[in-house]
Structure formats: C-alpha cells, structure tokens
Amino acid sequence: MSPLTTSSRRRILFVGEAVTLAHVVRPVVLARALDPARYEAVLACDGRYLKLFGELPFAWRPIETIPTVKFLDNLAKGRPVYTAETLRAYVRDDLALIEAVQPDLVVGDFRISLGVSARVAGVPYFTITNAYWGPYSQLPFPLPEHPMTKVFGVGVSQALFNLARPLVFALHTLPLNRVRREYGFPSLGTDLREIYTHADQVLYADIPGFIPTAPLPPHHCWLGPVLWSPEIKPPDWWDAVPEGRPIIYVALGSSGENERALPIILQGLADLPVTVIAATAGQPLGIKPPVNAYVADFLPGAEAAARAALVICNGGSLATQQALAAGAPVLGIASNMDQHLNMLCLERAGVGARLRVGPLTAKQVRKMTERLLGDAGCRQAAGRLRETLRDWDTGQVFAARIAIQGGDGQTTATQP
Known part of the structure; x- marks a missing residue:
C-alpha cells in the first residue's frame, strides 16, 4: 500500500453504506468537494441510490450492502443491525476493494467493517457520523419506535429502555467484536458508540454547539453540515x-x-x-x-x-x-x-x-x-x-483533515 505523499495526487476511497440515502450522500458530497488536481476520488457503494446523483466526476465501484428493508426491520425490532456473518462478508469485500483501488486513505460512512478491514490493509481510515453517536455526546437516549410502546405506552417504555439500554448496546457490539477477535484485534467494549467511531479520524457532520458534548480529542472534529439535493428536474406543477x-x-x-x-x-x-x-x-x-x-x-x-x-x-x-x-x-x-x-x-x-x-x-x-x-x-x-x-465551509474542513493525515504522519493506521 502506497503511503500518503505530496508529490502526486492522493487516491481517496469513499465507501458509503447504502442502508439509507444519507450514508451515500455524505461520501458523494465530500468527494465532489475535493480538488481534482490534488486528489483522485473513488466511490464504492451499492447502486440503489446512484440515479439521484447525476453523472459522477469520479470512478464508482459496486459493493454489497444489506437491503434497506432488512436494516430498518432490524432497527424497529431492536435487533443488531448486522450479524457476524454479514460483517465477515463485508470485511472480505472491503479488503478486495482496497486491494483493487490501492487507496492512500479510506473514508467510510456507517461501514463499520472498515474498522477491521482498513486496519488489516494498513490504510488510514476516516469515518463520517453525527456527534450524538460519538462517545463524548452528552445527550440522553430517547426511546425509538419499539413494539413495547404499544403495550406499555411511551412513558413506561422509556423508563424500561433507560434500564435496559446498556445491555441493548452491548448486544449490538457483539457481532463486530467477534469479527475483530477473529482478525487478532481487541474488543472495542460494550459501548455501541465506540463501534461507530473507531477510526483514525472521526468526522462529525454537525456544527459545534448544536450537539452537547464533552471536550473532543484531537482526532474527533466538527466537519460541519453536508448539504445536498437530488439532481432532478422539477415536476410540471x-x-x-x-x-x-x-x-x-x-x-x-x-x-x-x-x-x-x-x-x-x-x-x-x-x-x-x-x-x-x-x-x-x-x-x-x-x-x-x-x-x-x-x-x-x-x-x-x-x-x-x-x-x-x-x-x-x-x-x-x-x-x-x-x-x-x-x-x-x-x-x-x-x-x-x-x-x-x-x-x-x-x-x-x-x-x-x-x-x-x-x-x-x-x-x-x-x-x-x-x-x-x-x-x-x-x-x-x-x-x-x-x-x-x-x-461554514465543510469542504475546507475536510481538506484540512486530509492534509493533517498526510502531511506529517501525525495519525496512522496502526491503532487496533
């Protein structure tokens, strides 16, 4: 794998987990924001939303993502979003993709398998998320829609959820931690937010002050809003x-x-x-x-x-x-x-x-x-x-984080 250098264009692989549109939009917007004279962008995602983006100014490679219906059903029923079997397949697909593209940097959006595959490949890895999913968030966790609300109502269900949430989050961490151990990496613990933010750089697609957090470490940063609208013709009306x-x-x-x-x-x-x-x-x-x-x-x-x-x-x-x-x-x-x-x-x-x-x-x-x-x-x-x-200039913030990663080797992909 070639190291980041300043003598030629840096190849950046963007991987969007297409379980929802947002996880593809953010990589596409950031890839488009890069200076093509300095960076070569490659996008990898399932093709289910591609028609909304018009002609892409960079290469696209298909990569499998579970069906959106399955993802939403797992969320609605409180089940782990991914099984260990699915994540094993994801890691294999990620590694094949990285080998084919030979990127200097991987940027993922909700592709949690990259926390394993980028480490195995020895490639720096950035993840895009929201600060309320970071371990430094100070927000309480509101009860999502769940079948028990129909039985107990929202108030009682929220109280029960508050008691059960640490165990629920721990359950959701098991599949990825199991796969990590299979590759010789230590567990990330039982806090689901650590699973979502395990990367060399964590980019919060939010503005400072909007989401209450404790002070952030240097490798967590406020990327800013990622604004996008589909490239479609308005209707006749x-x-x-x-x-x-x-x-x-x-x-x-x-x-x-x-x-x-x-x-x-x-x-x-x-x-x-x-x-x-x-x-x-x-x-x-x-x-x-x-x-x-x-x-x-x-x-x-x-x-x-x-x-x-x-x-x-x-x-x-x-x-x-x-x-x-x-x-x-x-x-x-x-x-x-x-x-x-x-x-x-x-x-x-x-x-x-x-x-x-x-x-x-x-x-x-x-x-x-x-x-x-x-x-x-x-x-x-x-x-x-x-x-x-x-x-707020989100593109400028993103370019600055890439420069930090590649300029002096201040961050590396060696952390397991």
Whole structure:
C-alpha cells in the first residue's frame, strides 16, 4: 500500500453504506468537494441510490450492502443491525476493494467493517457520523419506535429502555467484536458508540454547539453540515404552486415510513390554509392527494426547502440540515433512534419539534403544524442557524483533515 505523499495526487476511497440515502450522500458530497488536481476520488457503494446523483466526476465501484428493508426491520425490532456473518462478508469485500483501488486513505460512512478491514490493509481510515453517536455526546437516549410502546405506552417504555439500554448496546457490539477477535484485534467494549467511531479520524457532520458534548480529542472534529439535493428536474406543477399561503414541504426520505405516515400527514394538512409540496421517495401514496397538495416521487430538496415556511421530514440529519440551511423550522416524524436524537437537538435549539411515527394521527400533525407556523421565536432561531450554516465551509474542513493525515504522519493506521 502506497503511503500518503505530496508529490502526486492522493487516491481517496469513499465507501458509503447504502442502508439509507444519507450514508451515500455524505461520501458523494465530500468527494465532489475535493480538488481534482490534488486528489483522485473513488466511490464504492451499492447502486440503489446512484440515479439521484447525476453523472459522477469520479470512478464508482459496486459493493454489497444489506437491503434497506432488512436494516430498518432490524432497527424497529431492536435487533443488531448486522450479524457476524454479514460483517465477515463485508470485511472480505472491503479488503478486495482496497486491494483493487490501492487507496492512500479510506473514508467510510456507517461501514463499520472498515474498522477491521482498513486496519488489516494498513490504510488510514476516516469515518463520517453525527456527534450524538460519538462517545463524548452528552445527550440522553430517547426511546425509538419499539413494539413495547404499544403495550406499555411511551412513558413506561422509556423508563424500561433507560434500564435496559446498556445491555441493548452491548448486544449490538457483539457481532463486530467477534469479527475483530477473529482478525487478532481487541474488543472495542460494550459501548455501541465506540463501534461507530473507531477510526483514525472521526468526522462529525454537525456544527459545534448544536450537539452537547464533552471536550473532543484531537482526532474527533466538527466537519460541519453536508448539504445536498437530488439532481432532478422539477415536476410540471413546480411553477404553478400558489405562493399566497404558507408552503409546507413534506419529504420522509428513504428511512421514513412513507407508505403509512405520508397519507396521515397529508390528511392532517388538508384543512389548513397552507399549500403542500410533497415527495414520496418513489413509494406509492395510497390515497388521492388533498386539493392543497402537490405530489411527486422526488423534488429538488434545497429549492423546496427555500420555498417552505415549514419542513416536515423523518427527522434525520440530512433532511433537517437542508431545512435549516434555508431557515425553515422542522417538524420531524421520527422513528429510529438516530432520528429521535437528531430531533432532540433541534428541539433544544428551538428550531423544531418531533412526533412519534408509531401513534401518529392527522390531528397531531395539524396541531403541531399550527403551533410551529405561529411560533415567531422558532422562525427567528431557524434564521440564525441558517447564517451559521452558510458561513461554514465543510469542504475546507475536510481538506484540512486530509492534509493533517498526510502531511506529517501525525495519525496512522496502526491503532487496533
């Protein structure tokens, strides 16, 4: 494996774990931000989302990822996302990929097997994540959607989850720790956050202060927001959307429960004096859209958020950063823990609110929408965050971390 040098272009392999769109978007955006005169980017991911990115200015290599449906089902039922068998296959695929590409640096997004394969290959490894998944986060863990909430309710279930969470996290660490031992590496312990952030450099796709943390060590850094919108043509109705009433942009993304939740949301907004523009992510809507709703499979998200007085999404960081970059408050319809953690940060910042997708009703959506539209303080707080996000240069931060890695050998891939 060739070491990082300054005499030629550095080859950087980006690996996105395509269980959700966000884990592919962030590698693509960062790869595009690099100076092609200095860096040669290679993207590896499952091809399920590639059509949303248009023509890529760098090479793409396919790599297998478990089906999104399986990933979301595991999350919903509290099972470990990956089995040891799956991770063994991932490591083998990673090693074959690294051998073929011969990168100077690997940058992964939720490809936790790289914590093994990059070490075996002796290649420096960066991981992209959110700070609420880091071991220095000071956020509490809200209860995600879980079958027990239907039996005990949210309050009692949250209390039970607080007691069981350390054991649940420990259970989720077992598969990767087992694979690590098979390759001669020590266990990372029973904190799931250590599994998610075991890398030479940990890049948090967030801004400082938004997520409360303890002081970060030097190899953990604030990368900043990763903003993206699909490269698609607006629908035929785009220019005909009336501007006389507040516009609500609804998009639940690839990990939102579109099939069940989107009709409920549209019904909740149907009688309000608003105009709705909604994206189904290619899933069937199942109902006739209300008269105040304009619906398409996909929408240019940045432009849609810029038109919106409120964004309703699944609460994930990709969608909420897009909304806040446009100064729009957010109503998050949250399901998994990642979405709940992210929306907890928005609630703390006064720029949004969340509803649980499990017991979601049209009445809840209507009442929360009315509240957020009438909250001047929420709009002002979102406007202040918009300025912060606009001033942040994520690409520059990323390039600086690469320079640190390659300039003086300050970080190496020798840590197991």
